[in-house]
Amino acid sequence: MTPSELSQALKAEALRLGFDGVGIAPAVSPPGYEHYLDWLRAERHAGMRYMERQAEARRHPGSVLDGVRSVVMLSAVYGRPGRGGEAAPSDDPARGKIARYALGEDYHRVLWIKLDALLGWLEGVHPGVRGRGVVDTAPLLERDYARLAGLGWVGKNTMLIDRRLGSFTFLGALLVDVELAPDEPHARGHCGTCTRCLDACPTDAFAGPYQLDASRCISYWTIEHRGPVPGPIAERLDGWVFGCDVCQDVCPWNRKAPGTRMPELDGTAEVADGPRPDLLAWLDRDEDAWSEALRGTALKRAKRAGLVRNAALVLGTRRVAEAVPSLGRRLADEAEEPAARAAAAWALGSIGGDRARDALMRGRHASPDSVREAVVAAEAAIDLRDAATEGRPARPA
Known part of the structure; x- marks a missing residue:
């Protein structure tokens, strides 16, 4: 031929x-x-x-x-449309969001x-x-x-x-290594003056058109990053615990796009706990259950520790008081990854209340230093918020 x-x-x-x-x-x-x-x-x-x-x-x-x-x-x-972040939002603040591709x-x-x-x-x-x-x-x-x-x-x-x-x-x-007949390159873009993707990003991750700053991207922090997530980023995760589809969900070119033709990529088999996972269940799922849940999915890229960390951050941002016992257990578990423990401490500080204070108090002498520092910062955050509410000066850290 x-x-x-x-x-x-x-x-x-x-x-x-x-x-x-x-x-x-x-x-x-x-x-x-x-x-x-x-x-x-x-x-x-x-x-x-x-x-x-x-x-x-x-x-x-x-x-x-x-x-x-x-x-x-x-x-x-x-x-398929409606199977990822653009799915109907859940009224349950303890449920997160997973990017459609996973x-x-x-x-x-x-x-x-x-x-x-x-x-x-x-x-x-x-x-x-x-x-x-x-x-x-x-x-x-x-x-x-x-x-x-x-x-x-x-x-x-x-x-x-x-x-x-x-x-x-x-x-x-x-x-x-054989010569094939090349196709004509796609000569020009069709975004026009539209900036919906740039305007909709929860973390302002675009330095400008065609310029993604990964250091402000939710997908980077919830998938690629292995350590603690800074508070200013954690507060803007917008419920995402693995990836983010916002800049695609708002794109006009996806309005009439078809669903997949490959059953393996359909996403209807609830392979990854569905598009709205129960984050309280994520915190308390044991190692064996996590291994089973991640088998054969793209979520394994973030590993169990990353997903637990992300779940803790979203629960903290949403002030889910029901999460305090589980967060306390993650903080106290010395076998847990330090980034997940630090996230649990941050979440407890965000939620506040007596039970959160008690859980943090038990972690004051935690190791390594990163976890202990997260506990101190979380206690200070609670005290600062309480002081502002009560109209008194905050106690020194």
Whole structure:
């Protein structure tokens, strides 16, 4: 087959496998590489230092597959409208929110299986081909190659947007060492003067259009960050305990976007406790139950300790008094991760009251220092709030 014929046949097979979009880009340096370097220089990648280490590798796809000649970009819609953060809000303040992408099976495994099948098909019609499928775990600027392959444009919220599919899509890439016929790049964006995504962000995480500051992004703090979460961020989590969909929920291009065609990514099987998990149950779930709950889901990226930490912060922000006993148990448990214990202390300080004071008092001599300091700060917060209510000076810490 000619490169053009092979490309058309490969696209047909990709769609048959369940992908919603497929395009082909040449194996060149990504057009947004300098923008990526500027983003790193501005320190907008927060604690994700691996991005600095991988900067040079992202300069060319040859770092992912030696001898690569074509980059096949594939998109897959995930979830269904009403199955994530945009679902009807719960009246129960003890329920949190999970990003739509994490409600189905772990997308890495799902897409890797599909990419392996596509590569197997290609090997059958073009013996000797070498290829590698990647799903956001290799140093590849996927959104740049998706735009180069004609799949959409990068919106002001830094998400790839397809006029037909919207932005609730996963991206996968199949790098091959054969020449395929490249598609026309997506030449321009279609955001116009709209700034809904920028205006709606609960933490003002956008330094401007196309400029995400991860150090203010809810998704970064609830998924990637491993340590304590600063109080000013914790107070603005807006109920999110894993990820955040706000900038996508408000995007007009998602109004009529379709749901997924892959049952594994549907999100209706309640794989991740559903879009509105019970955070009180999260605090008291034991290790074995957590291992079972996280198996085969994307939530394992944050690990049990991160999810418990996030649950404590949201319960504290919402002043859920019923959470005090569970928070006290997390604070007192010396086997618990320090970040989760510190979050429990912060939440107790936010909720206040005699029971919260008692729980904090029992943690005054906790170790390590980070937990003890969180207890002292929480007690001071309660006293400051009580003093303001009673019209008296606060006691010295």
